[in-house]
Amino acid sequence: MPKDAPHYAGHRQRLKARLTDNPRGLADYEVLELFLAMSLPRRDTKPIAKELIERFGSLKEAVMVRPDQLEGIKGLGPAVRTQWALFQELHARLGEADARRGRSVTDPAALARAAMARLGNKEIEEFWAVFMDTKNRIIAWEPMSKGTTNATAVFPREIAAAALRVEATNIILVHNHPGGGSNPSAEDIILTTKVAEACASLDIAVRDHIIVTDHDYYSFNEFGRL
Incomplete structure (x- = not known):
């Protein structure tokens, strides 16, 4: 290694070698340290990684x-924020594997995992719908509305219209509860009933309503509410 190499260069090379040999042997801050180094190759990212984990908890x-x-946060500029956004989108898309077009929906937990990957860490409520055919195969997985930290405006007629547009006969409703529990609110229950009624008049069935947080979910179907 050159004499004028930065003091962290040797350490980083050793981390990369350990990553190749035994990735699970790395501490959490060391994984984050290497991740940061991708956009901050000329900085010592170890103290930044430790600060981020301490500040946000894990x-x-x-x-x-x-x-x-x-x-x-000192040292974290636009390049790092872009890297964060890209990683989170990659995480969401990988997690949405169970919501792919043409996939048959048979397990609420599988769809909930997809919703948690896309919506679980959102700071505002988002309402999505899974549109399916007569065999419960996914036609589309689409956002319906965005709201605030604890509410989102959803109009049953818009969901019904979207279902007709893609020729869906079955629907699963999905939304998130930012920073809260997954149990439905009174408003969630009323909304579910209204959407189900609006769709039933068009021979479209609401099969489930799944509410997610970053680590948990609630299925109306599993609890016998649909």
Whole structure:
């Protein structure tokens, strides 16, 4: 290694070797350290990684924070925020494997995992719908509305119209509860009933309503509410 190499260069090379040999042997901050080094190759990323985990509580919480929450942290500029956004989109798309077009929906837990990957860490409520054919194969998995930290405006007629547009005969409703539990609110229950009634008049069945957080879910179907 050159004499003028930065003090962290040797350490980083050793981390890369350990990653290749035994990735699970790396500490959480060391994984984050290498991740940061991809966009900060000329900085010592070890103290930054440790600060992020300490500030946000864990490796998971650190990498899933909104990119704008990284503003003001010394050493983290636009390149890092872009890397965060890209990683989170990659995470969501991999998690959405169970919501692919043409996939048959048979297990609420599988669809809930897809919803958790896409919506679980959102800071505002988002309402999505899974549109399916007569054999419960996914036609589309689409956002219906975005709201605030604890509410989102959803109109049953818009969901019914979207179902007609893609020629769906079955629907699963999905939304998130930012920072809260997955149990349905009174408003969630009323909304589910209204959507089900609006769709039933068009021979479209609402099969489930799944509410997710970043680690849990509630299925109306599993609890006998649909």
